[in-house]
Amino acid sequence: MDNRERILTIVRKVSDQTSVPGPDESLFDSGFLDSFALPDMVSLLELEFGIKIPDSDLNPRKFESITRIQSYIESRM
Numbered sequence: 001m002d003n004r005e006r007i008l009t010i011v012r013k014v015s016d017q018t019s020v021p022g023p024d025e026s027l028f029d030s031g032f033l034d035s036f037a038l039p040d041m042v043s044l045l046e047l048e049f050g051i052k053i054p055d056s057d058l059n060p061r062k063f064e065s066i067t068r069i070q071s072y073i074e075s076r077m
Helices: 003-014 037-049 066-076
Strands: none
Touching: 003 037, 003 066, 037 066
16 A cells, blocks of 8 residues: 555544545545544554654644645655
8 A cells, every 4th residue: 555545544534524535635625634633643644654743743734635745744754
């Protein structure tokens, strides 16, 4: 499973949505994520990818879309 698929699995886990967001679709505007789901998703991303995401990076803009999350994760690995 590639990184994008791993991220999609996590987004679906913390979201109430059953559909799949487009790679550049806003996860917040489309209802996949909200400010309450963001910390849960970040915790799962840290576990899945073996990285540490500092509190200073908990900015919704960094996690706006699957593409942005993937770029961010790969920059931390």
